[in-house]
Every structure is written in C-alpha cells, then in structure tokens.
Amino acid sequence: MWAIPLAYAALAALWIVFSDAFVEMLAATPAALSRMQTWKGWFFVVCTALLLAVLLWREYGRLMARQRELERLTRLYAVLSQVNQAIVRETDRDRLFRDICGVAVEFGGFRPAFVAEAAGEAGGLRLLASAGNLDTAPFLESGDGCPAAEALASGETWIVHDLRVAPSEPWVDAALTQGCRSLAAAPVLVRGRPAVVLGFCGGEAGFFREREASLVREIALDVGFALEAMERRELHLRAEEALRASLRQKDLLLREVHHRVKNNLQLVQSMLNLQGLRYESSADRAMLSESLERVQTLGRAHDVLSRSGDVTSVCLRTYVRELAQALSRRHDPDGRVRLEIFENDAVLGLDQAAPCGLLAGELMANALRHAFPGDRRGVLRVDFRRDGGRAVLRVRDDGVGLPPGLDPEEAETLGLELVRALCEQLGGRPRWEREQGTGFELAFDLTPTEPARLGEAGEACSSSFSTGSG
Incomplete structure (x- = not known):
C-alpha cells in the first residue's frame, strides 16, 4: 500500500540530490553537462512511467478481483434463489x-x-x-x-x-x-x-x-x-384419506341400516295387509288401512334417506312430494285435487323430518278423504319455509272445511290426536283456520344444526329421486 508513495519520495530525494548545481560539479566540460542533464531527464521520465504502470496494473488487478468476486457472489445467490424456487414449486x-x-x-x-x-x-x-x-x-x-x-x-x-x-x-x-x-x-x-x-x-x-x-x-x-x-x-x-374411507364405511353402514329399517317396515305393512284380510267389518279395515298409511309414511322417510347422498338428513321437499303422490294415487285416482308442493329445498335431520313428514301426511290424507266429497274439485297446498331459526309448516285446502262444532284442539279422533302428539314432539303449537276450507300452520324451532342447512340445495335434495306432485 505504501510502496508507491515511498517510491515517489525516493525519486523526489534523487531529484534534489541531482540538482543542476550538483550536475555541473560532476561535469568536466559543457558537452558532458548537456549529456548528464539529458540522462537525468530521461531517467526521471522512465521511473515515473514505470511507477504509473505499476500503479495502474495493481488497480486493474484489484478491479478484476472484485469483478470475479461479484460474479461469484451473483452465481451463489442465483443458485440459492433457484433452489428455493424449486422447493416452493x-x-x-x-x-x-x-x-x-x-x-x-x-x-x-x-x-x-x-x-x-x-x-x-x-x-x-x-x-x-x-x-x-x-x-x-x-x-x-x-x-x-x-x-x-x-x-x-x-x-x-x-x-x-x-x-x-x-x-x-x-x-x-x-x-x-x-x-x-x-x-x-x-x-x-x-x-x-x-x-x-x-x-x-x-x-x-x-x-x-x-x-x-x-x-x-x-x-x-x-x-x-x-x-x-x-x-x-x-x-x-x-x-384425510383414512378419514374419508372411515366416513364412506360409516355412510354405507348407515345406508344399510336405513335400507333394513325400510324393509322391516315393509314387512310390517305386509303383516297389516294380511291382518286386514281377516277383518269382515269395513270400519275395522278402514282403521287398519289408516295405520298402514302411517307405517308407509315412516318407511318412505328411510327410503328417501337410503337413496340420498346424505344419510343423516332428509330432503323434505322430496319426502313430501313422494307422500303426496302416494296419497293421491290411493285417495284421488281421478286427479280431482291439484296438489301444490313447495319448491324450496329444505333439509332436515331425521329426528325432525320424520315427525314433520308424518304430520304433513296425516293432514294431506285427512284432506283427500274428507275435504272433497263426491265430484268436488279443489287445491291442496303444502308449504314449508324458514323464518329465522324457526320453521313453518302450512297445509291448506279449499274444500268443505271442518264440521261445525268440531274443535281440532279437543277432538278425540285418532288422526287429530296424532296431529297434536306430533306437534308436541316438534315443540310447536298448531294454529287452525276455517275460512275457505281448512288451514293448518305449525311453527317450531329448528335443531342447532338445521338453520344453516335449511333453504340450501343440500346434497340430500340434489341427489334424491324427485317426482311430480301427482
């Protein structure tokens, strides 16, 4: 680092030492003095050029070393960057x-x-x-x-x-x-x-x-x-795959359970049919037929579950439509009563879907049996909607209406007693209307898991078999 400054200092000292007076003392003749001054000038020019060349060469070497170091660091950074990109990718x-x-x-x-x-x-x-x-x-x-x-x-x-x-x-x-x-x-x-x-x-x-x-x-x-x-x-x-496999296995098991329950209920229906053949009284056979319809309503819920994509929930729209179609074929084969079933998807758990379906089926069966006597025509409408965290079920017909003096809240017929029992099971109080036919409305609280699913096109609704309203 100090070599070049020291060399310049040495040259300065030589320049002072070899001053003109000193050169004149050494020169014997004017010609010798001229040659010595010429050599002195060339000597200092050559020394200065050499020093400058050495200085430039050293600086060039340092610059090239820094350039190589920069290239090396750039190369290392590129390797690390590309490796990290590969890791992310x-x-x-x-x-x-x-x-x-x-x-x-x-x-x-x-x-x-x-x-x-x-x-x-x-x-x-x-x-x-x-x-x-x-x-x-x-x-x-x-x-x-x-x-x-x-x-x-x-x-x-x-x-x-x-x-x-x-x-x-x-x-x-x-x-x-x-x-x-x-x-x-x-x-x-x-x-x-x-x-x-x-x-x-x-x-x-x-x-x-x-x-x-x-x-x-x-x-x-x-x-x-x-x-x-x-x-x-x-x-x-x-x-995740193990969990999915476990869920598939449980889904198949639940589906099999619902299928077996449906088969058992069909066996009960067959036994009731055989029992009905032994009755001679038409009133007894009618009572047995009503019980058979209720068993069929329960079996249909398990049938919908076994065919749906979600074996823990029932699409109420599909359930009620299939009930209405079956009841219409049984009680209104001529199609005098037009059935209007709600269109919105409503997914309920089995604990609420079964009593809700039984209730709707009982009311629809009563309307088809009693509200349109003779050749009378009319409309039977079933609605179901969500109102906040509550659900509202409505069944209304424009038939002849309830008999005068009949109080649905106090009547002791089996059908109305069953309606009251199902309303209590759902946790709601029914409201009846007598104007222009008969209207029924029940509002009840949904279970904690149901409100978010009600009103959505759930998997149970989208994958269930849906039929017309008859």
Whole structure:
C-alpha cells in the first residue's frame, strides 16, 4: 500500500540530490553537462512511467478481483434463489432432487452434482438424482474418507479441497477421472436424522471457499425443511384419506341400516295387509288401512334417506312430494285435487323430518278423504319455509272445511290426536283456520344444526329421486 508513495519520495530525494548545481560539479566540460542533464531527464521520465504502470496494473488487478468476486457472489445467490424456487414449486421429492442438481450445475458452476441415500444392507450409496454426466458406479461407493458416505453417517458437512492430495481410493480416482478437483458433501437432516446427502464437485482445487461451503450447508438446510414439509403433507393426505374411507364405511353402514329399517317396515305393512284380510267389518279395515298409511309414511322417510347422498338428513321437499303422490294415487285416482308442493329445498335431520313428514301426511290424507266429497274439485297446498331459526309448516285446502262444532284442539279422533302428539314432539303449537276450507300452520324451532342447512340445495335434495306432485 505504501510502496508507491515511498517510491515517489525516493525519486523526489534523487531529484534534489541531482540538482543542476550538483550536475555541473560532476561535469568536466559543457558537452558532458548537456549529456548528464539529458540522462537525468530521461531517467526521471522512465521511473515515473514505470511507477504509473505499476500503479495502474495493481488497480486493474484489484478491479478484476472484485469483478470475479461479484460474479461469484451473483452465481451463489442465483443458485440459492433457484433452489428455493424449486422447493416452493415442486411437491414431488424426486423432481425436487433433479431440479436441485440441474440448478447447481447450470447456475453454480459445480460439476457434477448429485443426491444420494444409503443403500441399506447392500452398503454404499444409492444415486437418487444427478447432473453433469456423473459416472455413478465407483464414485458413490463408501470408502475411507469418502465425503458423501461420511457426511451421511456423521450428519456433518465434509469438504475435500484438493482430491489430488487425498489418499488413493476408488472414489478418488473416479472423481479425478471426471474432472473433479474438490468436493463437498452436506447431509440433509429430516427430524434431526440424515435422510439424503447432497454432493457438489468443483473443477479446481480450493473451489469450496467459505461462501461456497455456506451455500452448500444452506441448500441442505432448505431441502431438509422441504422434505419435512412433504412428509407432513403426505401424512396429512393419508389421514384425510383414512378419514374419508372411515366416513364412506360409516355412510354405507348407515345406508344399510336405513335400507333394513325400510324393509322391516315393509314387512310390517305386509303383516297389516294380511291382518286386514281377516277383518269382515269395513270400519275395522278402514282403521287398519289408516295405520298402514302411517307405517308407509315412516318407511318412505328411510327410503328417501337410503337413496340420498346424505344419510343423516332428509330432503323434505322430496319426502313430501313422494307422500303426496302416494296419497293421491290411493285417495284421488281421478286427479280431482291439484296438489301444490313447495319448491324450496329444505333439509332436515331425521329426528325432525320424520315427525314433520308424518304430520304433513296425516293432514294431506285427512284432506283427500274428507275435504272433497263426491265430484268436488279443489287445491291442496303444502308449504314449508324458514323464518329465522324457526320453521313453518302450512297445509291448506279449499274444500268443505271442518264440521261445525268440531274443535281440532279437543277432538278425540285418532288422526287429530296424532296431529297434536306430533306437534308436541316438534315443540310447536298448531294454529287452525276455517275460512275457505281448512288451514293448518305449525311453527317450531329448528335443531342447532338445521338453520344453516335449511333453504340450501343440500346434497340430500340434489341427489334424491324427485317426482311430480301427482
């Protein structure tokens, strides 16, 4: 640093020493004085030029060194950036390893680069991915001082700065043959244990300086995080698949239960039909027929459940429509009464759908049996809607209306007693209307899981078999 200033100081001292008076003292003749002054001038010009040349050469060398360092740092940053992009982009382990090796060769100047794991009982290393024309056979065999094997066994980064001075081993000879002069191996730790090893080779001795070694360790650390994330993702997917399989199994079981219940109820219907054949009284057969209808109403709920996509919920629209169609075929084969069923999707749990369907079926059956005598025609309307956290069921007809003096709240007929019991089960108080036929309305609270589902096109509604209103 101080060499050039000292040289200038020495030249200044010589300039003072070889002043004109001193030169005149040395010169014997005027011709000699002229030659000595000429030599003195050329001497100082040459010295100044040499000093300037040395100064410029040193500055040029420093500039080139800084340029090479900048390029090296840029290269290292590019490697780390590309590796991180591959980690974010890839979800497959093998593709991630291939991308890392390709990035190391393309952007980092390594030759070659590889990822390997322990070969198990066979010993040595098994190549998982590589780039740079790696000859895998001897180079990945374990041996004394082999960095890849040692790094995988110890969990620490191993670096060989000059393979030519390393002890002769098959892996050393193989590396030198492929143009490798230095080598670094970094283990990838997953949950604290070495999973794979990253190997990077340099084409010159001392290639892995402090920054390159730090880069290798940083890549291994990032890859370890990526592998842990992949394992967690895989475990999460396996858990989700196991949960889905369990849900499918339970869904099939519930579907089978509803199917068996429906079959058992059909068996009860058959027994009631056989029992009805033994009755001679028409009144007894009519009572038995009403009971048979109620059993059919219960069985239809389980039938809708067994055919729906959700075996825990019933699409009330489908349920009521199928009930109305069955009752219309039985009590109104000529189609004198037009049935109007609500169109909005309403999904209820079985604990509320069954009594709600029984209630609607009982009211529709009573209307079809009694509200339109003879050839009278009319309309039977069933509505169901949500009102906040409550549901409202309405059944109305424009028939002859209730008999005078009949109080539905006090009547002791089996049908009206059943209506009152179902209203109590749903937790609501019925309201009757007598103007222009008969109207019934019941408002009740929905169960906590129902309000959010009511009014939506739920899976149970979308996948259930829907029929016309008859």
